[in-house]
Every structure is written in C-alpha cells, then in structure tokens.
Amino acid sequence: MVSSARPDVVIPDVPVYDYLFGELDESRLDEIAIIDGSNGQTTTYRQLIAHIGLFAGALAARGIGVGDVVGVLCPNVPAFATVFHGILRAGATATTINSLYTPEEIANQLSDAGAQWLVTVSPLLPGAAAAATRLGIPNEQIIVLDGAPGHPSLAELLGEGRLAPEVGFDPATHLAVLPYSSGTTGRPKGVMLTHRNLVANVAQCRDTIALDDGDRVLAVLPFFHIYGMTVLLNFALRQRAALVTMPRFDLTEFLRVVSEHRASWVFIAPPIAVALAKHPLVDQYDLSSVKVVFSGAAPLDGALAELVAKRLGCIVCQGYGMTETSPVTHAIPVERDDLDRSTIGVLLANTEARLVDESGQDVPAPASGEETSAPGELLIRGPQVMAGYLNRPDATAEMLDADGWLHTGDVATVTADGVFRIVDRLKELIKYKGYQVAPAVLEAVLLEHPSIADAAVIGVLDADGQEVPKAFVVLQQGAALDADGVMAHVAEHVAPHEKVRVVEFIAQVPKSASGKILRKELRARESARA
Known part of the structure; x- marks a missing residue:
C-alpha cells in the first residue's frame, strides 16, 4: 500500500455551499466570480451568492428539497453555477446531464435518477422536452433559464425574492450529485457522491493544485462532467479565482477568450493539447497570460505536454481521477518540475493506493532509487470515493470492496517516490x-x-x-x-x-x-x- 506523502488536510463536516461560500469575507464579495467569455459580462461573488439563495428559495417554494433530484441539462454559462449550487443549497440532489445527449439518453438518465424536475436552456429545450414527454414531466417542471413560453425562467424564479430554506442533513451521507459513469464497463450508472465527497476533493485539490485567488480560470471543460464540476465549478470558486466560461470548445473562440480575458490557468483534455501544440492559429493570439495548462479526463502523452509547454512558455501538468472518486486522486504539483509529464503525479492528501496483480496480490513498491514497480491494477481509498452506484448493489460490490478500496480498472506502476504512471487499462471504457x-x-x-x-x-x-x-x-x-x-x-x-x-x-x-x-x-x- 502507498499512502500520500502529503500531510492529511482537514475536511470540514459541512455542506458544499457552506464550504465554498460560508467563510467568504465581506471585503471580497465584490470581486469577480464568473466572467461570461462570450460577451464579457461579470458576476461578483456577492451577486452569485444572492442568486444561489434566491434560486434555492424558489425551488423550496415548489416543494423541492431533501430527497428530490433535479436534472441539469445546460452548457457552461454563468447561470449554471446559480442552478447547481441552488439545488444543493435547497437540500436536493443534482443529476448533471451531457449537453450532447439524445432525447432517449436524457430520458434514461432522468428516469434512472428519479428526477421529476429539469433545468435547461432554450437551445436544448427540444431534446429536453421530448425526454420529459416520455416520462410525463409537465412543462411547469422544466425550467428554461433564458425563457421559453410555458416554462418558468431563471429571471422569474429569482424575481420571486424567496429566501433560501433552512435544511438539515448529514453531509457524510446526503447525496449532493448523481453524475453518470460507465465505471469500468457497461451502461452508465448513477454515481452517488455525497456533500462530504465533494468537500473532501476540493480540500485535497487545494493542497496540491496551486491555483490562487489572483487567477483567471478558463472553464471550457463541461460543468456536467465531474472534472469541470469539482475542479472548476467548486475548487476554482473556493480559491476565489474568476471563472471564464465557454459553452463549447471552438479553437478560434478558445484562443480569443484566453487572450482577451487573460486566463492564467487553462484546464483541458488531451485533444485540446493537440491543437495547442500543432495548430498554426495559436501563433496569432497573445497567450502570455497562461501560467499553467492542466490536463485531465484522459491520458496525456509526455512528448505532447512538452510541445505545449514550449510553445506557450508555461507549465503543463496532468492529473488522474474518475467520476467515482469525485474525481481527483493524483496530480503533478506545479512545483515538481522534475516529474515526467506523462506520469499522473502523486497521490493527493488523505488518499491511499494499492497495485494488485491478476491474482489479487499486492504489487510491492520499490524500496528506493529510481526503480519502478511491476504493473498492477490501481486501487484507491480515500474520502473522495463514492458511496456507490444508485440502485446497483451488484455493480457497487464489483467496483468497491468491503474495505473501501475502489478498483479503477486501470493498470499502473509506482516509483519509490510515490510517482504513478498509467500503463494500460483493464476496463473496456x-x-x-x-x-x-x-x-x-x-x-x-x-x-x-x-x-x-x-x-x-x-x-x-x-x-x-x-x-x-x-x-x-x-x-x-x-x-x-x-x-x-x-x-x-x-x-x-x-x-x-x-x-x-x-x-x-x-x-x-x-x-x-x-x-x-x-x-x-x-x-x-x-x-x-x-
């Protein structure tokens, strides 16, 4: 077993909302929380907190609270933060839906999650409405943020002026979100993540990922995906950075937004790294504000990382995680310029890992030096590990053993210094x-x-x-x-x-x-x- 070399961090026993915004000093409320990358409009922390409370109050007035699930089908727009955190503050559970899903896929997720309410935007309304019709969800329970006839809008709900409700629940057991993942195989399953799971992972990221309050963070990775949800929508806001939202990836727009809004941290997936390394359009924009490009969601090739670092004159890091781990378990710390960029770095604080061979026996880590262990399936244990799959006890038992070890399905190696590398994948995903x-x-x-x-x-x-x-x-x-x-x-x-x-x-x-x-x-x- 390998334990994180980083000291354990304190994980407060509080809901997500309280952890992100409860300690925000009055003197900082008028700092920018979100910038709409498409038009430059800004939302301050004061405005965001007020909108979250009003949205939570409007939901509560409609009987939505603890035990209810609300679907969110929405691209990365500033209102997403209001909706997402408003749902959680009302005590309900958010199930975030891929904006590219077909009506059938939307309906399947809503049905499986038990959602009777859906929040969306007008461009996605046709698919949302078709899915809702299949499930018998009436129009008045489909909130269209930017407005549509027959549906409540965000402006209407905020305009009701209702205060956020007083709700009580145990953060360690109450579900905050139900994102969907295929796990190691099969059809998508609802991943039960508690408030404590999400709070823990933000606290762990704060220790390892050196994002600071002076930074501007490009938010092109979708908030519905656990990577965007935790690392951008939650972690960046907890660090009092400013999120610069983009509803979808387009290289020209991506480069314009980074350049005009002076983004300093750019969180990406590897396909964007390919464009940053190779596309001639990159040279036409001033990207000198970028300090760190951080890749996740899929393996990043080391040579590609070096190309991006050299071309942009920045640090390139990568991390590793899964929806089932909220998601981050490993990351390359910015200060570790000695680490091969193709590795996934070191364990986050409060996290343990094991490598096991095909017989289930532990693969020993090297005692010292630059040796690397034999490969083995990566197992993870920590406070960020999910509670299980919704209504899928058999699938939960296959993924999460009785001792709390989550079987990732990825094959890894580890050095004596605790640096991990993904070398293969058992899972079919x-x-x-x-x-x-x-x-x-x-x-x-x-x-x-x-x-x-x-x-x-x-x-x-x-x-x-x-x-x-x-x-x-x-x-x-x-x-x-x-x-x-x-x-x-x-x-x-x-x-x-x-x-x-x-x-x-x-x-x-x-x-x-x-x-x-x-x-x-x-x-x-x-x-x-x-």
Whole structure:
C-alpha cells in the first residue's frame, strides 16, 4: 500500500455551499466570480451568492428539497453555477446531464435518477422536452433559464425574492450529485457522491493544485462532467479565482477568450493539447497570460505536454481521477518540475493506493532509487470515493470492496517516490476527447441494424494518438451495408462524442465460452498492425 506523502488536510463536516461560500469575507464579495467569455459580462461573488439563495428559495417554494433530484441539462454559462449550487443549497440532489445527449439518453438518465424536475436552456429545450414527454414531466417542471413560453425562467424564479430554506442533513451521507459513469464497463450508472465527497476533493485539490485567488480560470471543460464540476465549478470558486466560461470548445473562440480575458490557468483534455501544440492559429493570439495548462479526463502523452509547454512558455501538468472518486486522486504539483509529464503525479492528501496483480496480490513498491514497480491494477481509498452506484448493489460490490478500496480498472506502476504512471487499462471504457464512451451501448445500437449479425467495439488510436471508437462488424449473409452506413446508423442514435469513427468488417467476433466478447484479441489484432 502507498499512502500520500502529503500531510492529511482537514475536511470540514459541512455542506458544499457552506464550504465554498460560508467563510467568504465581506471585503471580497465584490470581486469577480464568473466572467461570461462570450460577451464579457461579470458576476461578483456577492451577486452569485444572492442568486444561489434566491434560486434555492424558489425551488423550496415548489416543494423541492431533501430527497428530490433535479436534472441539469445546460452548457457552461454563468447561470449554471446559480442552478447547481441552488439545488444543493435547497437540500436536493443534482443529476448533471451531457449537453450532447439524445432525447432517449436524457430520458434514461432522468428516469434512472428519479428526477421529476429539469433545468435547461432554450437551445436544448427540444431534446429536453421530448425526454420529459416520455416520462410525463409537465412543462411547469422544466425550467428554461433564458425563457421559453410555458416554462418558468431563471429571471422569474429569482424575481420571486424567496429566501433560501433552512435544511438539515448529514453531509457524510446526503447525496449532493448523481453524475453518470460507465465505471469500468457497461451502461452508465448513477454515481452517488455525497456533500462530504465533494468537500473532501476540493480540500485535497487545494493542497496540491496551486491555483490562487489572483487567477483567471478558463472553464471550457463541461460543468456536467465531474472534472469541470469539482475542479472548476467548486475548487476554482473556493480559491476565489474568476471563472471564464465557454459553452463549447471552438479553437478560434478558445484562443480569443484566453487572450482577451487573460486566463492564467487553462484546464483541458488531451485533444485540446493537440491543437495547442500543432495548430498554426495559436501563433496569432497573445497567450502570455497562461501560467499553467492542466490536463485531465484522459491520458496525456509526455512528448505532447512538452510541445505545449514550449510553445506557450508555461507549465503543463496532468492529473488522474474518475467520476467515482469525485474525481481527483493524483496530480503533478506545479512545483515538481522534475516529474515526467506523462506520469499522473502523486497521490493527493488523505488518499491511499494499492497495485494488485491478476491474482489479487499486492504489487510491492520499490524500496528506493529510481526503480519502478511491476504493473498492477490501481486501487484507491480515500474520502473522495463514492458511496456507490444508485440502485446497483451488484455493480457497487464489483467496483468497491468491503474495505473501501475502489478498483479503477486501470493498470499502473509506482516509483519509490510515490510517482504513478498509467500503463494500460483493464476496463473496456473508451475515452473519446475526455468523454466516456461505453462499448456496450454502441454494440447494442449496432445490433439494432437488420443487416448486422454481430458487433464489438473497442478504442483505437487515431493519427493524433487519441482514442476513438472502432466497430468490428459481422454482416448478415447477403447484406450490402458499408462502413459509412454503419457509422450513419450509430450517429442517428447516440450523442456526437459516442459516434463510431472506424469500421472493420470481420467474419466472427471473438468470444469466450460464456459468450463474453474477447476485446483483448481485438486489441491484439490492432497492435499487430501498428
């Protein structure tokens, strides 16, 4: 077992709202909390806190409180912070939904989470309304932030002037959020994260990630994803930094916003690093304000990190985590310029890790020197580890053992100094541009096509070294379906990030005696071609 070398931090036994805003000094209330990157409008901490309270009061007046779940289908706009923290302050639980989801996927998450209310914006209303219709959610329970006929708007709710309710719950057990994750395999599951989970991870990040109150933080990573939720929406605000929001990634707009608003910390996923390292457009913008580029959500190649650092004249770090760990467990501290950028760094405070081999035995860490351990599956234990999967005791037991160890499904090594590196992945999950893509979901869609007899999906690397979904397809006898037809069929039924990007037709999908797809054989076939 490896324990964090960093001293334990105190984790207050308080709700998320109290931890983020309860100690904010009066003298700092008029500092900028959020900047709308698209138009430059600002929200101060005073305004944000007031709006959160008013939104919580409006929810409470509608009977929403402890035990209720509210869906949030919204891009990164300043109002997201009001909505998200207003839901939590009202004592309810937020289930954040991918803005790219289809109506069917939205409905599935709302249904599974038990949400009877939904918050969205007008551009996403058609999909939200279609999902709500499937579930019998009436229009008056769909809040459209920027307004739409027949729906309550944010301005209307804040204009009611209702005070935030007095609510009581145990932060250690009460669910703050229900983001959805495929875990190590299978269809998305509701990850039960308590107020203590989220508070703990912010406290842990404060010790390792040197973001400060003078910084401006680019918030292009989606708030609905646990990375954006914890590291940007919660951690950056707790550090009294200013969040600069972007509703979606567009390279030209990204560069403009960084340049005009003088962002000093830029949190990204690896595909953005590819653009920063290689795209000629980067040279047309003044990015001298950038001190740190911090990558997460998927593995960052060390050579790519060095290219970004050299081109921007900044520090590049990466971290590691999962939705099930709130998410951060490892990070490269800014001051550790000795660390290989392709590593995931060191354990956060209050966190323990183990590496176990295929037999379940612990892999010993090297005693000293520059040696590296043998690889083993990475197990994590700490206060940021989830309470479990919603209504999925079997899946919870597979992921989280009786001693509190969470099995990540990732294979790692560790040095004598406690520096970890991810070297492989046991889990089937594909990470496309930082988004989780479950092969099981795509396989189910593929098998719905009448010309497809069988199918399997794995992740393969594209020309930029980024993982993309590839489908191995067995056609029905006499069928004339081509690769474009396969990809078009999938695209009709899934979100854009879940699309199949490569297709190979094969005679038979390799399977075990029990019928389980042998993805290792498909990966071996890909490796042999490389």
